[in-house]
Amino acid sequence: MALSYKFDSVKYPLWEVLERHRQKSPLSGHVPGHKNGDVFPEAMRSFYEATGPWDVTEISGLDDLHAPEGAIAEAERALSELYGTQASFFVVGGSSAGNCAALYTLFSPGDQVIVQRDCHRSILDALVLSGVEPIFVAPAFEKETGFSLGLLPETLKQAFHEWPGAAGVIITSPSYYGAVADLKRIVATAHGNGKKVIVDEAHGAHLAPLTSFPCSAVEAGADIVVQSAHKTLPALTMGAYVHVMSASVKSETLRESLRLMQSSSPSYLIMASLDGARGYLHEQQMIELTLFKFIKQVRHRLNAIEGTGIIVPKEASYDPLKVVLSPPDQTTGWAFQQALEEQGLYVELSDPQLVLLTLPLKIDKDKADRIISAVTKAVKNTEQSEMDKLIPSAPVFPKMTSLAYTFAQMRQSSIVEVPLSQADEAVAAETIVPYPPGIPVIMQGERCTMEQLKFVRSWKQAGGHLQGGTALDADCILIYREEEKG
Ligand SMILES: Cc1ncc(COP(=O)(O)O)c(C=O)c1O
Structure with missing residues (x-):
């Protein structure tokens, strides 16, 4: 078949050396102590046997994440080619480590930096570690839906006007709920003022190579972009990417910052899955239109379920993988989540007003049918609540504060x-x-x-x-x- 022939042409440099190593039935005279999955408590045999053969360490031929020259370097090059970056890096400590390394690389202690106030807490950790002085700027909230639209370019312009000494800005996009900021204008505003931009794109690792999806920070030309590959791609938890889009960021400096923030024994399981996630995305690129149409259809079917509906931002583009569902009347998102779990569907999060699902980046009709059936049943079984007592109103962030x-x-x-x-x-x-x-x-x-x-x-x-x-x-x-x- 034409498609599978093309899929076969996708290379997996790190996976290939790991698999070749396993096929040699090697004797382990090295760490880790499970010895290629051969030493284990009997109760967990299946776990060790399934993962152990690939959970190796920096032995001959398997390269070293912190100074790559072989298979890891090749896999990172393939990543950089797919995303069209100056350089791209594998990270085994999630976007949390990636954010810390990005800030540590781009800013110096004492620098003033504009930070979107509704950032993830890993950005706060990164601020502490890099010793910068944050100026928090509130995002815009859409009146109708309550969604954060991220930092508006005009707000950023005003912030640079008020804090002319600021060295740069840290943006979060997409939001957890899938709203995507106007990144091209944000990057243009920052660069036009001579400032640097880091984008925490933890939820958007799939965006750049798939052009039917909203614009990514990589395409917008942010200086450093951090992505949790594990959130939307088939990468193991903690697997992340960091991309550099600016010639002024030195690869060796970023590599050194990543080394500082991570284990000296990075997991080959995670790294292999990062190689796999990149290859998978490459494969999906080849069938992108069909994939995009399928995801739209799933959304359409979910939206048609009586008693719930999909809420989308009206004033921002959004990631179609993120499905924000309203709970049935007189119920909360928390109660809806419980009813969904009773149907075997575990969701990303819920709050009083909504439930958030992340759809798979895959054409899988059977799974889609199961999701739709679970939501349909859960709508009928969600328990009513005394709303007034339960619903806290959202906090209001100050417009600009240090x-x-x-x-x-x-x-x-x-x-x-x-x-x-x-x-x-x-x-x-x-x-x-x-x-x-x-x-x-x-x-x-x-x-x-x-x-x-x-x-x-x-x-x-x-x-x-x-x-x-x-x-x-x-x-x-x-x-x-x-x-x-x-
Ligand atoms: C916006 C954002 N940034 C960063 C992170 C941290 O990502 P990771 O879990 O890959 O460390 C998260 C996690 O939920 C997030 O939502």
Whole structure:
């Protein structure tokens, strides 16, 4: 068949050397201790036998992620060719490590950097590690749907006007919910002002090579783009890519930053899957129109289910793999999620107003039928809730703020626990994050507003999951003792 013949032409450089090695039935005189999957507890035989033969280490012929010259270098070159980048890198610590390495590479301690406020918490970790001074800028929220549309180019322009010394900007796009920012204009605005751009494209690894999908930060020419290959491509969890689009970013510097942020024993299972995900995407490119049409049809069928419907942003493009479903009347997204799970469909996340599914990047009619059947049944079985008590209103982010303390001052300051009701205007000593989506409501070092505090309380009371907020059970929050600011 013509298609499979073309698929056969796709190369998998890292996978090929790993598989050749396995076929030699090698004796392991090296780490890891499971010895190619031969040493294991009996109860987990199937696990070790299925994964062990490829979970090897930097032995002859298998290359080294931190100084690649052979199969890994070739696999990264294939990645760079597919995406059309200056250079591309495999990452085994997720976009979390990729974001840290990107910031560490592009900015220096003390640099002011504009940061989209609804960023993932890994960006906050990256800010701390790289010692930059963040200026948080609120995204635009669409009135009708409540979706974050990301940073608007005109807001960014204003931010550069107010903070002319800023070295660059960190954008998140697509959002967790699939809304894609106007990246071409954002990059043009930043570069026009002589500023650098990092895009956390954790949810958009599939966008650049598939032209029917919305524009990617790679196509828009951001300086560094970080992608969780594991989120939308067939890569193992923690597998990510970092792409460089700018000649001013030195590959050796980024490689060194990635080494600093990751294990010295990177997983070959993850790296092989990154090679696989790139090859898979290449294959999907060849059948892209059919694939795109199929995904649209699945969305159409989901949207037609009585009692629910797909919510899409009206003022931004969106990723069709992300399906935001409204819960049936008088129910919450949380209750809808529970009903979906009873039908065997596990979703990405839910909140009071919605449930989020990520569709597979695959033409699979049987799976699509099962998803549609599960949603149809779940709509009928979702339990009603007393809405007024449950639904916290979304937090409102200040338009532009810098942190009250530098990260160094935070490390030197002492911390006290106070009731939420007394923390208005206090400087938070902890970051509190509804997870997922992992976007901090309150950030360490930020002055709390009553709106943020109320949101956290009602989210907790409604049973939403939070990271941070260690004292919330006692209705308290950790803050810095003001007079001791270092
Ligand atoms: C926008 C965004 N950036 C970064 C990350 C971290 O990605 P990873 O899980 O690959 O470390 C996430 C995780 O959900 C995310 O949503």
